[in-house]
Amino acid sequence: MNNTLSLEIGHYTSAGLKPENQDSCGARVPLDPQLGLKGAAFAIADGISSSPVSAIASQTAVKSFLDDYYCTSDGWNVQQAAERVLKATNAWLYGQTQQSPYRFERDKGYVCTFSAAILQGAEAHLFHLGDSRIYRLRRGTLEQLTHDHRKWVGEVHSYLSRALGASQRLDVDYRQVSLEPGDLLVFTTDGVHETLPHEFLTEQLALPTTSLNTTAKALVDAALANGSNDNLTVQLVRVTGLPEPVKTPMEQAGSLPLPPLLKAGDSLDGYIIEREIHASSRSHVYLATDKSSGIQAILKMPSIDLADDPAYLERLLMEEWIARRVNSTHVVRAATSHRPRNFLYTAMEVVEGQTLRQWMTDNPDPQLETVRRIVEQIASGLQALHRAEILHQDLRPENIIISPAGTVTVIDLGSARVDGIAETFSATISATFATTDIEDNPDSAVNSGQQILGTALYTAPEYFLGDMGSARSDLFSLAVLTYHLLSGEFPYGTQVARCTTVAAQHKLRYRSVLSETRAIPAWIDATLKKALQPNPRLRHEALSEFVYELRHPNPQYLHATRPPLMERYPVRFWQSVSGVLLLTVLYLLSLISSSA
Template sequence: MNNTLQLDIGQYSSAGLKAENQDSCGSRVPSGPPLELKGAAFAIADGISSSAVSAIASETAVKSFLDDYYCTSDGWSVQSSVTQVLKATNAWLYGQTRQSPYRYDKDKGYVCTFSGAIFRGMEAHLFHVGDSRIYRLRRGSLEQLTHDHRQWVGEGRSYLSRALGVTPHIEADYQRLTLAVGDVFILTTDGVHESLAQAELAGHLKRRDSDLSDIARTLVDTALANGSTDNLTVQLVRITGLPDATPQLIEPIEKLPLPPLLKSGDLFDGYRIEREIHASSRSHVYLAYDQASDTRVVLKTPSIDLSDDPAYLERLLMEEWVARRVNSVHVVRAAATHRPRHYLYTAMELVDGQNLRQWMTDHPNPDLETVRGIVEQVAKGLQALHRAEILHQDVRPENLMISPAGTVTLIDLGSARVSGIAASYRVNHPESDAATAGETGAQILGTALYSAPEYFLGDLGSPRSDLFSLAVLTYHLLSGEFPYGTRVARCTTQAAQHKLGYRSVLNETRAIPAWIDAALKKALHINPLRRHEALSEFVRELRYPNPEYIHATRPPLMERYPVRFWQSVSGILLLIIVYLLNLIGTTT
């Protein structure tokens, strides 16, 4: 009895006659539960020859596919997982082109073709964009499974009609096939299949006595001998064993059953529930013991009332993907996967300590140095998210944990937005004012008191939006108040926002330098373009005075040198009096 997918693999890539190899390929075949739950992944990408940076594009596409797919939630189907990964990768490539000197010339940007395959259980899931190809050899018959996305405009002249990085949105072809022992899947770039007839390709693959890597190299050498002038890459996968049955994972999110209400002592999907941590109309959060890993985790289950809201359920599962994509001690981690999931929920590692709101209750007047330490750690967590093209969008005390040792961790990623993936669901926390995003009427993702003004205009936000939220948190830690009170949420037009006035954090009861207030004022500017360019700049200005602020906030001469000031004023007045007396004496 065989319960494991078994594969033989081989690959070979060559620059051919060109100076640089702009192709990229890679594979990942995990063992144990990850192979059963997520399967084995293979990918191939081909940069366009007109671009000097397309090698970066193809390498990024393959690496992102192999890394990010295994970070996606086990509750997502293979199709949903890969679709989200490709959207995020496409958005990054497109964004890089827009920031480059070639922003108006897509043929010189970060563009590549892509073909990927996931083999899981008894099925193959194929994804394709561009003119790289996937073939299948079954019982001696070779079949091309993908369609070239190439538009011909004349004899010998054509262009790619679809590729990664060309447009802000991407649509990849998808196929789901049943596997059979002996199937061979072939992934090639055009440097191979345009110089190698299918009969010739099939003939080499029928040599079962040869190693697949040797066959891949032979195919490349043959294409070169046939006159190929492009980069050449071949990836081969042979199915040598299949499990007795595909794991019983319910793939569509809307069909994954919602957990029941849980209580202390309940056994649930391999966990023992210890207690409920938090409950709201949207979700229930539990402290649980994972019997397989002998660890305590935090489970979040959706409210039964939201069972008919697939957008919310997708956002819930997105939390695990975000947590797995980011590696930072200041961002909560997703719990390790050990077994198939039978209900829709998220599992995160337990972060010891108390949330920052409770800490603020216990420490109502923290000193400036303590506030700096907290803010610097939150900024590091946000920077880790931003490097992965993720916005947190809900920085507030309730979403921050501080350990007994003083380590601060972002724990709630339910409002995070991954670049390239539309925020189809928006949530307004009970702690926030009722607010909409401009004329769209969509509710904002975060908490109104901490949300950047641009969200209330319907903007998607940027890293400077997270900066604004961090600055609000800093202001609140120092003063217990908010820089604009509750007025930001009610200003849903630019005209209304321009009337808002920043309230200085300084008063006679707070020993805060004026240059700190100046740094906060800049970070909290209503216009995101007037804020600091980076989180690191804001954090530095909280610790080291910006010379511009020192000059701008320098006290008047009367406050700096009061004795000299009044002596000078008295002297000037005396001279005036003498002058007037002389003037009177002269006239009389």
């Protein structure tokens, strides 16, 4: 077995007897680590002969697929990433047709057949619309892996029942097949496979050759000689080596031993331990220096007490995996090291500064503008995670670092959830694993026997209903953090964690952040109230909207009725009422005395 996917590629395309070649094909084989993570991509498209613009459609389909697939989130699985790209391409092609003179003639618009394969690890992920084909030759047997989307009207006439760009709705075939060394994937357009018999294809593909380009050209030439009057394209991909199976975090957790307790001066896998930073019943965190580069790193190691907790060990390993795939100034990064590890731990870059919890202790009454700058940077880090389809799920002051220069970094990704992670690593991270308890009130973190990811005081209410959460759940946590920075309090106290039914959550009452001692505009309170709605659908749609409204008053809030004076300033209200009553009593006494 090799450490990477090894392939041999060849292709040949020809206009044949037609004046224009409306076929298109292409391949993209990136270098590691992207090859191991995203795989190698291959695509073939065939424009329909009745359309004068289908050559543009086929070229666009192939190019956009090969380019855009590698721009998708590493957190998406292959099917999700490829289908999102195809949906975008389909929408663009369909839109072009609707804006053209052919909007009422589908067979003259931006339409093409399309077949693609993503080779990742020892699997091939196939995507198909139309009547181009993908075959697999294995040990002398040629198997057609795709199904032609062609409807026949009688014995002579037919039409495509599915094609890229033909409709607003995309219905793409998806199939996953195994790969073995020696497998040959064959991509053809109908100008080839409708002319050459299956047996002839099998014989020609099985012949020994020094170049797959030569084999592809020989097939095209044979189809032309056999009477093909269409465009002709063949693309061949031979698997010459497969990578070793990627160990899942669970498998790594089972194969690597836990490191021993360490002290300053000890060595571990090329690191020198400088000092212990943190120790608890769950983990030990050390500051270490890489002996080869001299760069410092933070090593996090599980407690020996958790050696038999595979869920925790898996989450620990996932933290570093996530950090390597998010590129943001405001999200912690994984340390750079290419040495094999002999123990189970994570290595992260050092983030200089103090935790937001420490900062809040030193700055108990921060200015509104200071809070805005902190919140905006946290939001930027969360947005980078969300773009990669990752939810943080444990936003709290202890998981945020502020540097001496004021740069804010989100750390501790151990509770994060990644969409699509189950395919790259065959294990799935469950949202029911536990991490931290509620501050000052541990009993509130219990939800009908289920423990919640994150710290309950900052956790969105939907998690306590058993929901998986969304980007709006991280928004709720950020709004709680904003509220806490401004007031030192929490919008619902400790009640959220106790509300494990929708009916109970309907009874939650938001506590206004306004106070006689705080210089906070009423529209800021309205912004927080919206972001902190128990129902996620009533919150802001995006983090950017919430951050924008922290600086720019929403006209709806400005025109809304302000809370009664008694609610905004209860002490001053009752003092005023008492004063009025006192004056009334004095006035009445004066009237009584004067009449006497």
